[in-house]
Amino acid sequence: METDCLEIVDLWKSRQYSMSMVAPVLLEIRELASSFSFFDIQHVNRSANVPTHLCAKHACTLTVTESWTGLRPSFLLTSLLADDARSLFVE
Structure with a gap:
């Protein structure tokens, strides 16, 4: 997945988002991503x-x-x- 929000990318990679407002969304993405052999979030301009x-x-x-x-x-x-x-x- 690509996003222009570097904060989301950093939260995803650190897995330290439990206190973030976007934690429920990232947890849902993580659950959905488990059905793929590989999934990552990358920053794009x-x-x-x-x-x-x-x-x-x-x-x-x-x-x-x-x-x-x-x-x-x-x-x-x-x-x-x-x-x-x-x-x-x-x-």
């Missing part, structure tokens, strides 16, 4: 994680929960298309 950053930024503006099923939200579409185009060159 925000520029390599634009769609995720846009989702987080959008979520901060919401007062209710949003759900998208079968469609891509307009605020994210350009970034998803650019991200998809970049992935064509990475193999």
Whole structure:
């Protein structure tokens, strides 16, 4: 898994997150990860994680929960298309 949040990566690697607000999420990730032969969380620059950053930024503006099923939200579409185009060159 990749994230642009270095604090999450550090917490994951240290396993010292019991007092962190994100501890329940990390514990759930650890439980789910046990079904894989290998799982790690790595840091990436925000520029390599634009769609995720846009989702987080959008979520901060919401007062209710949003759900998208079968469609891509307009605020994210350009970034998803650019991200998809970049992935064509990475193999």
